Amino acid sequence: MKSVYARAEHRLRLERLARQAAYSQQRAGARIRWVAAVLAGLVVVGSGILLTTVSSTSQPRPVALSPVSLEPATALPPTPTPTSSASSLPASVPVAAPAFTMSATATRSSVAQKPPQKPPVQAAPNCPAAGTSTLNDDAAGITYSGSWRPNRNRGYGDFHDDVHYTNSNGDSVSYSFTGTGISLFTETFRDEGRMDVYLDGQFQRTVDTTSDTRRVQQIVFKACGLQAGYHNIRAVKRSGDNMLIDRLDVTP
Structure with a gap:
C-alpha cells in the first residue's frame, strides 16, 4: 500500500x-x-x-553637353535662273568653276562653322575697282524670297538712302551675274544677326553682322578672282531681329 x-x-x-x-x-x-x-x-x-x-539632401547632377558645330540654317535650293538682269547670260552658257578669295569687313565670322571646301585662288586675288558695277537693293535681277520689305528715306547714309529688310529666319536673297567678283553690302548694328552665304550653289561661310554702333554700307562678304563667267550669290537670314541688303558690287 x-x-x-x-x-x-x-x-x-x-x-x-x-x-x-x-x-x-x-x-x-x-x-x-x-x-x-x-x-x-x-x-x-x-x-x-x-x-x-x-x-x-541629394542634389541633381548637372549633365554635360557636347558642343555642336555651327551649320547652315537652311538647305540650299536649286540656283535660280536670272530673268531680267542686264549682265546675265542665256541658260545655255556653261557655269564657270569658282576660283576666288574672300574677305569680310567689319564682321565676325562664326568660329564654330566647319571650314568650307574652297576652290583654288588665282594669282591676282585683289578685286579691281575699275569697271565695277554698283547695284542698289531694288535693282532688276535681285530676287527676294520670303517677307522682305523696302525701307526708304532712312537718313542713315544708305546707298540711295534705302534698303530691303526682313525679320524672318530662312528668308533669302539671290542674284545671278556675269563677272569675276561680287561684294555684298549691308548694315551692321546690335539688332542684326547672322547670315549664311552661298556662291554658285556651295556654302561659303556664316557672317555676323552685329555691332555696338550702327554702320551702313558695310561689306560683309566679298569674293573676287572668280573665273570669268556666270555666277550666283545667295544669302539666307539665320538669326537676329533684322537682315538688311543695301547694295551689290559686281566686278567684271
Whole structure:
C-alpha cells in the first residue's frame, strides 16, 4: 500500500515539474517574439528615416553637353535662273568653276562653322575697282524670297538712302551675274544677326553682322578672282531681329 502511494506521489511530482517546464518555455517564447517584433519595428523606422534624409539632401547632377558645330540654317535650293538682269547670260552658257578669295569687313565670322571646301585662288586675288558695277537693293535681277520689305528715306547714309529688310529666319536673297567678283553690302548694328552665304550653289561661310554702333554700307562678304563667267550669290537670314541688303558690287 505504501509503495502504491509513493508511485502516485512521484507521478504527480513529475507532472508538476513538466507543467512548470512548459510554462517557462512559453514565457521564454513570448519574450523572444516580443523582442523580435521590437527589433523589426526599429529596423523599419530606421530605414524610413534614412531614406527621407537621403532624398532631402541629394542634389541633381548637372549633365554635360557636347558642343555642336555651327551649320547652315537652311538647305540650299536649286540656283535660280536670272530673268531680267542686264549682265546675265542665256541658260545655255556653261557655269564657270569658282576660283576666288574672300574677305569680310567689319564682321565676325562664326568660329564654330566647319571650314568650307574652297576652290583654288588665282594669282591676282585683289578685286579691281575699275569697271565695277554698283547695284542698289531694288535693282532688276535681285530676287527676294520670303517677307522682305523696302525701307526708304532712312537718313542713315544708305546707298540711295534705302534698303530691303526682313525679320524672318530662312528668308533669302539671290542674284545671278556675269563677272569675276561680287561684294555684298549691308548694315551692321546690335539688332542684326547672322547670315549664311552661298556662291554658285556651295556654302561659303556664316557672317555676323552685329555691332555696338550702327554702320551702313558695310561689306560683309566679298569674293573676287572668280573665273570669268556666270555666277550666283545667295544669302539666307539665320538669326537676329533684322537682315538688311543695301547694295551689290559686281566686278567684271
